[in-house]
Amino acid sequence: MLEQILVLLPQVLFDGFILGFIYAMIALGYTMVYGVLELINFAHSEIFMIGAVAGVEVFRYLAPLIPNGYLLLLVAVVLVERMAYRPLRRRGTTNRLVPLVTAIGVSFFLQDLVRLIEGLWHNEFFLRMRTIPDLEGSFTLFGGAIFIQTKSVIVIVVSVLMLWGLTYLVNRTKLGMAIRAVAQDLSTASLMGINPDLIISRTFLIGGALGGVAGVLFALIYTTINPYVGFLPGIKAFTAAVLGGIGNIPGAMLGGLVLGQLENFFGTYLPILTAGNFGTEYKDVVAFLILIFILLFRPQGLLGQMVKEKV
Amino acid sequence: MRKIGFLVAGVAALGLALAQSNVIKIATMSPLSGPQAALGEQIKLGAELAVEEAKERFKALGFELVLVPYDDQANPDVGVANANRMINDPDILGLVGTLNSGVAIPASEVLARVNLVMVSPANTNPVVTDRKLPNVNRIVGRDDVQGPAAAEFVYNDLKLRRVFVIHDKTAYGQGLAEEFRKRFEALGGRVVAFIGTEEQSNFVPIINQIRAQNPQLVYFGGIYSQIGPFTKQLRERGLRMPLMSGDGLDSSEFERLAGSQNAKGAYYTTVAGPVSAFPQAKALAERFKAKYGKDIEGFGIYAYDAARVILAALENAIKANGGKKPTRAQVAQEVRKVKLEGITGTIEFDSKGDIQKAKYFVMQVAGTGNWADNKLIKVIEVAAPQK
Numbered sequence: 001m002l003e004q005i006l007v008l009l010p011q012v013l014f015d016g017f018i019l020g021f022i023y024a025m026i027a028l029g030y031t032m033v034y035g036v037l038e039l040i041n042f043a044h045s046e047i048f049m050i051g052a053v054a055g056v057e058v059f060r061y062l063a064p065l066i067p068n069g070y071l072l073l074l075v076a077v078v079l080v081e082r083m084a085y086r087p088l089r090r091r092g093t094t095n096r097l098v099p100l101v102t103a104i105g106v107s108f109f110l111q112d113l114v115r116l117i118e119g120l121w122h123n124e125f126f127l128r129m130r131t132i133p134d135l136e137g138s139f140t141l142f143g144g145a146i147f148i149q150t151k152s153v154i155v156i157v158v159s160v161l162m163l164w165g166l167t168y169l170v171n172r173t174k175l176g177m178a179i180r181a182v183a184q185d186l187s188t189a190s191l192m193g194i195n196p197d198l199i200i201s202r203t204f205l206i207g208g209a210l211g212g213v214a215g216v217l218f219a220l221i222y223t224t225i226n227p228y229v230g231f232l233p234g235i236k237a238f239t240a241a242v243l244g245g246i247g248n249i250p251g252a253m254l255g256g257l258v259l260g261q262l263e264n265f266f267g268t269y270l271p272i273l274t275a276g277n278f279g280t281e282y283k284d285v286v287a288f289l290i291l292i293f294i295l296l297f298r299p300q301g302l303l304g305q306m307v308k309e310k311v
Numbered sequence: 312m313r314k315i316g317f318l319v320a321g322v323a324a325l326g327l328a329l330a331q332s333n334v335i336k337i338a339t340m341s342p343l344s345g346p347q348a349a350l351g352e353q354i355k356l357g358a359e360l361a362v363e364e365a366k367e368r369f370k371a372l373g374f375e376l377v378l379v380p381y382d383d384q385a386n387p388d389v390g391v392a393n394a395n396r397m398i399n400d401p402d403i404l405g406l407v408g409t410l411n412s413g414v415a416i417p418a419s420e421v422l423a424r425v426n427l428v429m430v431s432p433a434n435t436n437p438v439v440t441d442r443k444l445p446n447v448n449r450i451v452g453r454d455d456v457q458g459p460a461a462a463e464f465v466y467n468d469l470k471l472r473r474v475f476v477i478h479d480k481t482a483y484g485q486g487l488a489e490e491f492r493k494r495f496e497a498l499g500g501r502v503v504a505f506i507g508t509e510e511q512s513n514f515v516p517i518i519n520q521i522r523a524q525n526p527q528l529v530y531f532g533g534i535y536s537q538i539g540p541f542t543k544q545l546r547e548r549g550l551r552m553p554l555m556s557g558d559g560l561d562s563s564e565f566e567r568l569a570g571s572q573n574a575k576g577a578y579y580t581t582v583a584g585p586v587s588a589f590p591q592a593k594a595l596a597e598r599f600k601a602k603y604g605k606d607i608e609g610f611g612i613y614a615y616d617a618a619r620v621i622l623a624a625l626e627n628a629i630k631a632n633g634g635k636k637p638t639r640a641q642v643a644q645e646v647r648k649v650k651l652e653g654i655t656g657t658i659e660f661d662s663k664g665d666i667q668k669a670k671y672f673v674m675q676v677a678g679t680g681n682w683a684d685n686k687l688i689k690v691i692e693v694a695a696p697q698k
Binding site for chain 2: 018125136225263272280
């Protein structure tokens with residue numbers, strides 16, 4: 001049994017990283033919006049889904065159109081913030097549950113909107129990522145211990161670039177400083193000449209952009225998507241954000257990677273470890289049990305701080 | 312109170328008036344939206360074609376024949392709601408459907424209250440007929456025979472001994488996989504893993520287990536929406552062992568989702584044979600194409616036959632009733648007595664509503680992009696088990 005585990009281990013760790021990077025990118029959207037608004041934007045999983053659908057549609061027609069498809073996604077993100085969340089904020093709703101319920105509503109709305117559009121457009125429910133010959137290659141490392149698809153390399157490179165870019169943006173640019181200021185204290189930041197609505201809108205945009213990229217990568221690597229595909233990765237990425245310490249950017253990345261590893265690890269090894277009594281279907285149960293265990297000892301999350309300093 | 316009394320009387324009178332109308336409705340119920348719409352549409356169109364072709368005959372008998380399609384979204388709750396609507400429409404005298412056993416089982420309980428007959432072109436779960444409801448019939452085989460038929464094929468024809476079994480945790484997929492495992496182990500084969508998953512996108516953990524076990528064949532009890540992306544990921548990760556499944560794989564969508572190259576060579580058993588398996592189906596396929604502009608697939612042919620069973624029973628019931636509209640119970644009784652040379656073979660029911668001799672087909676995906684090209688490997692005829 002031990003031998004069986006060891007033979008697979010490098011492969012399992014590698015695949016866990018791929019999944020982890022995707023979770024990390026989605027988790028960042030949750031964490032950033034929570035950082036500035038203390039709102040759990042449940043519609044974020046649908047932004048991820050729209051990103052995946054847009055990716056498939058763009059590749060279906062022509063690769064050079066990528067910027068156009070991407071623009072569409074960003075418009076959707078801004079519209080969601082403008083039409084669903086901002087009016088609530090303007091009315092000075094103090095009850096935090098109201099925007100939360102709105103987010104769930106927006107989430108359902110987007111799911112069925114995409115289902116409707118795809119149904120009318122292609123009469124398809126399952127969308128398949130087009131096979132791109134240049135990306136179909138694969139190679140092995142360490143004498144066949146790790147099997148790597150060219151696609152997975154792209155996922156890793158793109159995610160690392162995006163994560164690095166975000167860190168740079170938040171820590172080194174003026175916009176990043178403004179975001180951090182709004183996160184710390186919205187009303188004081190507005191007294192210092194920052195337009196909080198604009199910054200909040202930008203935060204949604206950045207978080208949404210990351211989620212959208214994650215969607216495209218997800219479609220690329222797992223090949224088939226549908227309008228309801230966002231739900232599970234969304235919930236898991238939210239968990240990852242909480243695990244890392246919600247509102248904390250490096251925390252979200254770490255949380256995503258940890259969750260991806262846990263899920264992939266138990267998905268592969270549970271049947272082997274329990275002699276087939278507990279199959280792959282219990283992977284989420286075990287992964288989430290471990291998360292609860294971690295949060296029992298660090299309720300603020302892995303990198304979260306008890307002090308109120310966000311983003 | 313009085314008002315309610317009037318209302319009840321009014322509704323009853325209305326019901327009576329409708330019951331005496333000379334409209335006869337045949338319902339279909341199958342998923343027309345959502346993931347399984349491609350299969351469900353075949354059932355609706357197949358039945359519709361049979362009804363259209365019988366319209367003239369029924370006009371001569373003095374009845375207007377109408378088809379009413381219901382969409383169950385492959386969801387048992389929606390199916391039960393639809394069944395409740397059906398039993399409240401007294402003109403509906405028969406149902407062709409459903410696609411999913413999970414929908415058929417609860418929905419048929421509702422239909423049984425008024426003895427509304429259903430003839431299923433697709434439900435393969437043993438429970439559907441094992442409850443011995445007088446209104447439930449099917450013209451296809453059963454999972455508890457489909458699974459073993461696949462096991463026999465793998466063991467005796469392909470001569471493979473080590474198999475990795477996956478299922479989708481539904482009544483259909485898990486039932487199929489369990490029956491497969493039972494027979495395969497009884498024959499002396501080894502099932503190296505038996506895994507259930509609801510996963511729709513990320514099959515990597517399962518594929519890694521397959522890589523570790525290195526089985527000679529993977530058997531997947533499930534629906535094409537899962538098996539398609541699974542197959543694509545399996546092949547992209549360089550694993551080339553043969554794949555086998557049940558009739559849940561029998562849709563051109565499988566090839567689209569997996570990609571032709573990856574889908575090629577996959578085996579599946581099906582209770583609904585392809586157009587090529589039936590000599591008489593060719594003419595039907597042409598009529599279907601001319602009318603709807605798309606190709607008829609397995610379930611379309613069976614739905615056509617299922618509708619014809621109901622229509623034949625209706626005609627007999629009308630004759631027995633002296634030209635008057637028969638009751639639902641009369642139609643249900645006549646269906647059990649039908650002996651029909653259908654496109655799919657001789658249709659006769661046993662006392663449970665199972666077809667006397669069901670055909671099981673072992674097919675192989677050709678991978679040409681045209682689902683009709685799939686090769687018929689073997690036909691097995693088995694009678695339903697009598698428990």
